[in-house]
Amino acid sequence: xxxxxxxxxxxxxxxxxxxxxxxxxxxxxxxxxxxxxxxxxxxxxxxxxxxxxxxxxxxxxxxxxxxxxxxxxxxxxxxxxxxxxxxxxxxxxxxxxxxxxxxxxxxxxxxxxxxxxxxxxxxxxxxxxxxxxxxxxxxxxxxxxxxx
Amino acid sequence: xxxxxxxxxxxxxxxxxxxxxxxxxxxxxxxxxxxxxxxxxxxxxxxxxxxxxxxxxxxxxxxxxxxxxxxxxxxxxxxxxxxxxxxxxxxxxxxxxxxxxxxxxxxxxxxxxxxxxxxxxxxxxxxxxxxxxxxxxxxxxxxxxxxxxxxxxxxxxxxxxxxxxxxxxxxxxxxxxxxxxxxxxxxxxxxxxxxxxxxxxxxxxxxxxxxxxxxxxxxxxxxxxxxxxxxxxxxxxxxxxxxxxxxxxxxxxxxxxxxxxxxxxxxxxxxxxxxxxxxxxxxxxxxxxxxxxxxxxxxxxxxxxxxxxxxxxxxxxxxxxxxxxxxxxxxxxx
Numbered sequence: 001x002x003x004x005x006x007x008x009x010x011x012x013x014x015x016x017x018x019x020x021x022x023x024x025x026x027x028x029x030x031x032x033x034x035x036x037x038x039x040x041x042x043x044x045x046x047x048x049x050x051x052x053x054x055x056x057x058x059x060x061x062x063x064x065x066x067x068x069x070x071x072x073x074x075x076x077x078x079x080x081x082x083x084x085x086x087x088x089x090x091x092x093x094x095x096x097x098x099x100x101x102x103x104x105x106x107x108x109x110x111x112x113x114x115x116x117x118x119x120x121x122x123x124x125x126x127x128x129x130x131x132x133x134x135x136x137x138x139x140x141x142x143x144x145x146x147x148x
Numbered sequence: 149x150x151x152x153x154x155x156x157x158x159x160x161x162x163x164x165x166x167x168x169x170x171x172x173x174x175x176x177x178x179x180x181x182x183x184x185x186x187x188x189x190x191x192x193x194x195x196x197x198x199x200x201x202x203x204x205x206x207x208x209x210x211x212x213x214x215x216x217x218x219x220x221x222x223x224x225x226x227x228x229x230x231x232x233x234x235x236x237x238x239x240x241x242x243x244x245x246x247x248x249x250x251x252x253x254x255x256x257x258x259x260x261x262x263x264x265x266x267x268x269x270x271x272x273x274x275x276x277x278x279x280x281x282x283x284x285x286x287x288x289x290x291x292x293x294x295x296x297x298x299x300x301x302x303x304x305x306x307x308x309x310x311x312x313x314x315x316x317x318x319x320x321x322x323x324x325x326x327x328x329x330x331x332x333x334x335x336x337x338x339x340x341x342x343x344x345x346x347x348x349x350x351x352x353x354x355x356x357x358x359x360x361x362x363x364x365x366x367x368x369x370x371x372x373x374x375x376x377x378x379x380x381x382x383x384x385x386x387x388x389x390x391x392x393x394x395x396x397x398x399x400x401x402x403x404x405x406x407x408x409x410x411x412x413x414x415x416x417x418x419x420x421x422x423x424x425x426x427x428x429x430x431x432x433x434x435x436x437x438x439x440x441x442x443x444x445x446x447x448x449x450x451x452x453x454x455x456x457x458x459x460x461x462x463x464x465x466x467x468x469x470x471x472x473x474x475x476x477x478x479x480x481x482x
Contacts, residue, residue: 001356001395003343010344010352013390015305015423022302072298081300082420088300097300105296108197122299 022085029080030087037064037091061092068093072100098122152368154361155335162268162331164480165320167436168213170205172286172312175425175433178415183437184313185212191287191312198287199237206231206242206283209314213279217318221246228252228266229281229316230259232289232428239281248279256457257284257354257383258337260315260432261476264453265334267319268478281316284427293347293462306349308385309421311414315432317440327482329443335365335477339459345470347460351388351411351423354456357473358384359395362454365477366400373400377448380439381475382431382455383411385423410434410455431455443482450481 001009041060044051051059068091071077077097081088088094099119106118120127149157169185176187186208193201214221228251231238236252243250255262263280270278287297289310295301319331340357358381366373373379373396384392389409396403410431411424435453442448456475465471 006342006356007344009391009394010349013387013394014349014352015387017305072300075298077300078298079300082302084300085302094300097298101296101298101300104298105291122295 025083026085026087028087029084030090033088033091033093036067040064064092065096068096069100072097073104077101095123095126098126151333151370152364154338154364155333155368156265156269157333157369158268158272158331160272160321161323162271163320163322163324164317164329164331164440165324166213166217166318167440168209168216168314168316169433169437170209170212170314171433171437174286174309174419174421175311175313175414178419180414180434180438183441184433185437188312191285198285198291199233202231202233202238202283202285202288203241205285205312205314206238206281206316207245209283209316210242210246210279210281213281213316213318219277221248224248224277224279224318225275226251226267226270227279227281228270229263229279229283230254230428231283232256232310233292238283238285238288255337255455255474255476256459257426257428257430258455258457258474258476259428260435261334261337261382261453261455261478264317264319264331264478265336265476268331268334271319271321276321278319279316280319280432281314282428282432283314284310284312284429286310286312286427289427303422304348305422306346306351306387307422308350308383308411308424308426309415310427311383311411311425311430311433313429313433315429315434315436317432317436327444329440329480329482331478332481333365333369333479335361335368337361337475337477339472339474341470341472343470345465345468347462347465347471349387350426350458350460350471350473351383351385352391353458353460353471354473354475355384355388355391355395358388358392358454358456358475361475361477362392362396362452363399365452365479369479373403373406376406376450376452376479379403379407379452379454380434381407381409381411382457383424383426384409384456385411385426387423388456413438428457443480446482448482450479453478453480 106114171184195201260282267278414425415421
C-alpha cells in the first residue's frame with residue numbers, strides 16, 4: 001500500500017467530530033458564561049450606582065478573570081473545556097485559564113524560570129496578535145483621518 | 149541466530165521469570181484492574197511533581213520485582229528500559245537508586261519491545277539476569293507533548309490517553325523452578341513513515357509500522373498468523389487496530405479476532421479516554437499484568453507482542469514533519 005492509498009484509507013476510517021453535539025455544547029456553555037458576565041455587570045450596576053458604564057465593564061472583566069482563574073485553580077475549568085471546546089476558550093474566563101494553567105504547571109520549576117517565564121506561553125500569541133492588530137488598525141485609522 | 153533481514157531466533161532460552169506492574173489511578177479503574185500488582189491512589193504519588201512521581205513509580209516497581217524474584221540488586225546484570233520524557237529522566241533517575249549497570253533505550257511507546265529484545269541479546273551474550281522496565285505518566289507526557297494539565301481544551305476524536313504506569317519484567321537465563329513464558333524470537337522494526345502529520349492521530353501513523361514488522365516476522369520466521377494465539381500491539385488504539393487489521397487481512401485473511409491492542413484493552417469505554425491508551429507504559433503495564441498472568445495460567449500459549457511507537461516530538465510536528473513510527477515484535481511462548 002503506498003502513501004496515497006493509505007492516506008485515503010485513514011481518511012475513510014477516521015472518526016469525525018460530532019459537529020451537532022459539540023456546536024450545541026459550545027453554544028450553550030459559552031452562552032451561560034456570557035450570561036454570568038452580564039449578571040455580574042448588572043449586579044455591579046445595582047450595587048454601586050455611582051460607577052459609570054465604562055468602569056462597570058472594566059470591573060466585570062476583573063470579576064470574570066478572577067472566576068476563570070479560581071475555577072482553573074480548583075481544577076474545574078479543564079473539565080468544562082472538555083465539553084465546551086471554544087465555548088469556554090473564547091470568553092475572558094478562557095483567557096484567564098490560558099494564563100493560570102501554565103502558571104500552575106510550571107510553578108514546579110520555580111517562580112522566575114518556571115511560573116514567570118512560562119505563564120504567557122499559551123496566551124502570548126493572543127496578546128502579540130491583539131497588540132499587532134490594534135497597532136495596524138491604529139495606523140490605518142490615522143491615515144484615513146489625514147484625508148477625512 | 150539471524151533469520152532473514154530483521155528477525156533473530158534465540159538459540160539460548162530466555163525466560164521471563166517475574167514481572168511487576170504499578171498502575172495509575174484511571175488505569176486502576178479500567179478493565180484490567182484485577183491484574184495489576186499495585187494501583188496508586190493519587191497521580192503525584194506523594195511527590196512534589198509528576199516527573200518525580202514517575203521516577204518513584206519506577207523505583208517501586210523495580211524494588212517489588214526484586215522482592216518477588218527474591219534476589220538482590222547485586223544479582224542483576226543490567227536494568228534496561230526507557231520512557232517518553234526528554235533525556236529519559238525517569239529511567240536514568242530511577243536507576244541511580246540501584247547499584248546495577250543501566251542502559252537507557254528509546255523507541256517512543258515501542259521501547260518495551262526494544263527492551264525485551266535487547267535483554268534477550270544480553271542474556272545470549274552471557275548475562276544471567278536482566279530487568280526490562282518502561283513507564284509513562286499521563287501528566288508528564290501531556291506537559292511535554294501537549295498543554296498544561298489545567299488548560300481547558302477539547303480532545304479531537306482521534307486522541308488517545310497516555311497511560312500512567314510501569315511494567316517491568318525480569319529475564320533470566322537459568323530455568324526457574326516453575327513453568328514460565330520464554331522469549332523465542334524477535335524482529336527489530338524499521339522506521340516507517342506514511343506521511344501522516346496529525347500528532348493527534350498516532351494510531352493511524354503507527355499502524356503501518358506494526359503491519360510492516362508483523363508481516364516481516366511471520367515471513368522470516370516461516371509461520372502463519374495462526375501460529376500465535378494472539379498478536380498484540382502496543383498502543384494503536386481503536387482506529388489504528390482497525391487499520392492494521394484491514395492491512396493484515398490482505399496477506400493473512402480474516403484475522404480480526406486474533407489481533408488486539410494493549411491500548412484498547414486497558415480502559416473502559418465510559419472512561420472517556422479517547423480511542424484508547426498510549427505511552428511507553430501502556431504495552432509494558434498490560435504485558436506485565438494481564439498478558440503475563442494469562443500466559444502463566446494457561447489462557448494463552450503463544451503471543452506475538454508488538455509494541456508500537458510514534459517517534460515524533462512537539463517541535464518536529466511544529467516544523468511540519470510527518471510522523472515516523474516503529475514497532476518491534478517479540479515472540480513469547482510458554
